[in-house]
Amino acid sequence: MGGTKERILLTALRLFARDGYEAASVSDIAGELGMTKGALYKHYRNKRDIFESILARMEERDAEQAKEQNLPEGSPDEMAEAYAAASVDDIVEFAKTMFLYWTQDEFASQFRKMLTVEQFRSAEMAALYQQYLASGPLDYMTELFASRGLTRAREKAAEFYAPMFLLYSVYDGAEDKAAVASLADGMLEGMRRIADD
Amino acid sequence: MGGTKERILLTALRLFARDGYEAASVSDIAGELGMTKGALYKHYRNKRDIFESILARMEERDAEQAKEQNLPEGSPDEMAEAYAAASVDDIVEFAKTMFLYWTQDEFASQFRKMLTVEQFRSAEMAALYQQYLASGPLDYMTELFASRGLTRAREKAAEFYAPMFLLYSVYDGAEDKAAVASLADGMLEGMRRIADD
């Protein structure tokens, strides 16, 4: 008894992220793990089952991570309180953590790529992509700024989040990934002045 | 003799953008066009030939578009001259045109989505994605600001281009696309102050 089921999950995620769900075959996944495809079916009912386990895993991780941050995921009332209490430094720190999470964390990084390549295939995938990576974080940061009573909250949120979002893509294509990471860090440092108007 | 070859190209692009190259089948493409897959082979040698015709088409369009703008694509010397001559208003206008192009123009919009979903499959696709949509435009705008003698050119370029880049994705997932387009317009208007430091 080993972490075979886990290894299947991670390998499938990596191939789904690179090739897309349809183009990544069950044989490919099994081949990468040095086993035959028949063995996969001892651990998952079918290919779709692996995919949905990945989505479920991300949901778990997301819930855990929200608990570790003090920035909340709870009821509207709780959120409003925590928003108002958040300093600009808190927000910058939150953004840095978020960038490192989606670029450095192996699972999150591959999951982000998978959502990127699957987003146009169904309304469900489009919604998840928006929620995790596009309008979701943007709306979140808009609330963050609005609750602090700042004007032009939406524009500020975009000015704040957009560079991070762009740097995800630049990071993915970069040879020197460390350089992009430090560029992102410097950029976020510079962001502290956005809220000072 | 009709525009059958052209209709195949556009339909294939739409399906490659939605499903990815591998997952979009020759039968799917033919089915959308109300013909059998055998007919496709009277116009293209094989599936890959359709894909490469799409890439070639984008290259043509890109060259034409560069000619229509007065912002150049030529030798380093020409570029430096034109950069220095470009006013901030020119840059804002260029950015607006660019946003409309990648969201409203049918071919460009689908091509952008196709690159997005194919970018992790090969180094060639990764390079094209970077060139057309990520580090390419970012480097271009960095040069634009640097040639005008502005400090922090890279940061300014990112502040300028990043919101556009984010809004591509928000636009794709939006129900009210007109609202996102006008948000983008307002945001670019606000960008005129970036260069005033």
Place this chain on the structure above:
DNA sequence: CATTATAGTAAACGTTCGTTTACTTGTCAA
């Protein structure tokens, strides 16, 4: 009018797909 080219169909080719089946092995509990 006969011929040639074009653009289509229908069917078949060999390969790969996701999935199932029959069988083998090792481990561990009764």
Place this chain on the structure above:
DNA sequence: TTGACAAGTAAACGAACGTTTACTATAATG
């Protein structure tokens, strides 16, 4: 020691894949 279970293999299944072939209808050309 035996028997059940877990985790693997190899082979087969039908369906779908990209591609090729043989054939048909239509229209332009000598």
